[in-house]
Each structure stands twice: as C-alpha cells, then as structure tokens.
Amino acid sequence: MRAASYRDTRLPERWAAAWRSFRVAAWLGWQIESNWTDPFLFAIYSMLKPLASAAILVVMYGVITNGQFENPVFPYIYLGNAFYIYVGAVMTGVSWAVIDDREHYRTLKYIYVAPIRIPAYWLGRGVARFLTGSFAVLITLAAGVLFLHVPFHPDRVDWPLFLLSLTLGVMMLALMGLVLASVSLMIAHHFFLIGEAVAGALYLLSGAIFPLEVLPPWLRPLGFAMPITYWLELIRRSLLGDIASGFATLSGFTNGQLLGILAGLSVLFGLLAVVAFRLCDRQAREKGLIDQTTNY
C-alpha cells in the first residue's frame, strides 16, 4: 500500500513535498548537465569555457588600457566578471527548467500534476548549474591569480564576509531565477532566451565590469536597485580588502550596510517570486499554457 502521509497538505507535508521536489530536481539537473557528453569532454569543456571568456575580457582590457594590469581597476573587472558567472548559471539555470521541460522533454504537464512544490522543483533544477558554475568561477580565479597577478592573499581575505555574501548572493540569484521561471510559464517558445537576455542586461546594469557611473543617468537607478550590484561589491571587498575600491561608486557604504541592502533586496525578490509564481500559475491554468508547445 501507498504511504498515506502525502495525502494532505498540512505544513509538515508541504515541507516534505518541497524537499523531495528539490532533491529529485537536483538529481535530474545533474544528470542533464553532466550526461550530454562523456565525462572527459565534460571536464575539458567545463574548464575551457570560463577560461575562454575570461581571456577575451583580459585581452580587451589590455588593448584598451595599454596593459595596465597593476591598476586596481583590473581586479575590479576581473572579479566582477568571474563572479558574474553565477548569474548566468543560477538565475538562468533555474528559469530554463520550465522551457526545457515543456518544449524539449514534454514533461512539464506530468511534473505539474505530480504532488510536488513547483518552485522547489525549479530551485532544485538550478543546483547542478550552481555546481558547474562554482567550478568555472574557481578556474577563472585561479587563472587570474596565477597568470594575471590578480592580488589575492588568503590571509587578507575576509572569509566570513565572503562566505556570507556568497551564500546570500546565490540565494538571491535563485529567487530572481524563480521570478523568471514564473514568467516563462506564460511565454511561448520564441522567447526562450529570456534568461540569457536578462542575464546579459544585468551584466551592464550591475557594475560587473564597469561602474554604474558609466551608465546614462536615467539607467543608474535601475543599477542601484539590483541586488547583484551590492553582491559583487561585497565579494570584491571580502576577497581583496582595501584595494577593492577600483571605482568609488559604493565606497560610501560600510560592509554592514551593503549586507543589509543585499539581504533586504533578496527578501524583496523572494516576495516577488511568491507573487509572480501565484499569478503566473493561475494565468497559465486559465489560459491553458502549461502543456502548450510550439510546434515548429
């Protein structure tokens, strides 16, 4: 006989459902992420991809500044770019699951009728991308320290601040991914690049490789409203200490203030994710979009 425990939706059961949704989705995400090619190629690809994109940035920087790699602007840019990998990985990874399941595997409706927590499932699908993303960040950092004199001294790193910021930041990115995933429920296939598009736009808006001052004045408030901006600043500060101030945009804030802002904005995105999911879920059911596939 079936266990009767999953029959009702009392609180503990909701958590149990959320946990199994997350766990199984993480397993599935890892299978999808790692099984598309043989392990050797997978490892090579995982190393070469981040190195290639970092190399492009370094060459561009070198050409534009005539090789001023000692300037504090360089580590600012290098770290911003390295940690921005998480945005593409986690945020896009979470939201991509909707389109992947609906269009590619044609399983979204079966997942939807299962007694799971859809948001927890989507978060789980992002775990694998978080892991491969972490590897990419690590590789990029190692290359920067070993070959490009990015100043990194383990004894000068503020480890507690770094770990706290990283954790908070990844959670924040996952919540932003949930918002995107909810929106993806409502849109058709030809917008499947929504995740990439948003990640690309935010690259320019959150001071990853240049300060917000470079933006036209009317775009700056958007940059200041993005939690990624504060997160990247915190990461740089915790890793580099005082030389992190390549640009002075946020130098008026203390670490505590930055953490506070990041936490506050994350909570805000969490609420937004809840609202977006409820809204989009209802709309999708009303309009019959859940198993809608675009037959090209």
Added chain:
Amino acid sequence: MSIDLAIETHNLGRIYTIRNRRERRIRKEIIALQDVNLQIPRGELFGLLGPNGAGKTTLIKILTTLLAPTTGWARVAGYDVVREPQKIRPRINMVSGGEASGYGLLTVRENLWMFAQFYGLPSREANRRIEDLLRRIGLADRIHTKSSDLSTGLRQKMNIVRGFLTDPEILFLDEPTLGLDVNAARDVRRFVREWLDAHPDRTVLLTTHYMVEADELCDRVAIISQGRVLACDSPEALKRRLQREALFDIEITAPNGLTAAALEALPGVRKAVLTDASGGALLKLVLAEDSALPSVIGVLTERAVQVRHLTKREPTLEDVFVELVGRPLAEEEGRDEQ
C-alpha cells in the same frame, strides 16, 4: 456530494479565446466544451469516445488541474479542480498518447524512478513496481535502455507505466493507444484491464476515437462531439437503443448520383451513409424496420445501381455514433489527417 463518486462535473464548459497575432482586438472564441455533466463512480473504467477536436483532451486537462474551466465546476476524488488542486494531485495520474515525452538521457528505469520520487514512493518499492509493470506491458528487456533510444511506441509504453506506477486512485489516459501498432495497442488494453481487475477500487477515465477500444474495454462510454456529451451509457445499453432498428450494409456499384439524403427522404429510412469502396460504394442503412428495405432497393434500381452484396447485422458502437452525430467517426478521422 456523494462520497463514492471519483469524478463529477456540473455544466462544465471551456471556451478558448484566440487573439489575432497582428490585430490584438480581433478575437475568436472556440467552444471546446459545453454543459458537460458526468458522474463517474469509483471502480469504473469510463470511456470518452469522440472525433478529433471533440473536447476530450480539454476535459482531461480540466480534471487533472492543468486547465481552468470557464463555466461550471468539476470535482475529482471529492475535491474541486480549481480550488483544491493540491488535494487532487497526490491521488491522480495522467498519460497522454501520441507524444514522445521523457528525459531522453535517462534510462527507462531512471525516468520512472524519478517520477515515483515525486510522489514520495520509497526507492525500493518504486523499483519493485517498475520491474513488475514493465514486465506486464512487455518492456522489461528495455529497463536499462536510454529512453532516447526507444521507438515512439516503446516510449509511449514507458509513459503508460509512469501513469500506473504511483497506483493512483484515479487515472486519466488520453488516447493511450494512439500511434501504437495493433499488437502494442492490444498489450496496452490488456494491461489496463488487468490492472483494474487487480485494483477494483481504482477509476480510469480513458479517451479514444477507436470504437473497438471503447466497446471492448469500457464499463461505460460517453459519446462526445463538438464539446457536448450526446449519450452516456454502457456499450451494451447504447447498442440496445438501436436493436429495434434494422441495420443493413449494402455493397453497390458506382452510385450514379445517388445521395444519402435522397435515401433518408424515404419513409422508414432513419439513416443512410454512403462511402466509397473499391470499385463501387458501401451503403450503410439504419431502417425503422425490415419492410423499408424494398423502397431503398427500388431507388437503387431506378438509378441503375446494382447490389453486389447485402448483409443484415447487429448494431455496433459505430452505428450508435452515426445515429447520434450524423456521420461516421472514420470519415472524420480521415479528413483530419489530410
């Protein structure tokens, strides 16, 4: 509300609104379902029989909480499909035929195991059921095959096993044998019947546009066309409606301008359907009584149409369908596939 109803619908309706791509103000409304009232007790194998576009899938989507109705209400396992989807989902499962779904890079076992996990089934129990069900449906030798390496038909069998794996109280099968060859379709029908025999308190709602499937398999059948349920009864009772009438199949030479309408104008001719057959035509007649036959033959003779073969036969569900909908199911299928 009666507690032993697995499925209950009341004046259920669904309208799709389609917006014109260029001019968003132009809207078209498609009535997919209208005033559907069904009461399906637990333990029943209930069939929805209807041509393409009848609204079968729409009804299944509403009952499985994937789609909201525009009018009326529906209850599944006693819960409202709009307000209490979380209560319904643990108790149901669903399979759609004619599509290749599943994670191609996972093996058959992994695909099925994963879905069992969503329902909180312990791994060991899941694996036991997977092996058992795969054996019953004739897929046991493929358990370690990547599902992308399965043919469409075998993938569909895997998908069917996924539906049964969680031992749902109510199972929705949307054209489970669509696209399967004769043998595979028979495997699936036998599988469904055996499962219900072993679990008499489970309910299955199955849609099909194959007459035989509805006739052989289902305890009760609803005939649905253009969003409306036209009749709902056991296959025997549906056929009995026509028992008083006389059914004839007449093979004739080329009809020479003869029309079904002209024959239906004759007294005592309830229904006449004329279809092309090799080297001539097939005329299917529903007559109020045998004595109406001579006047039909008379008309044939007038037009110099010769009778090649004439049989009187027992009514089938096909005849019931023709009587209710006004045209044969097969004709509709053919048209849609072109």
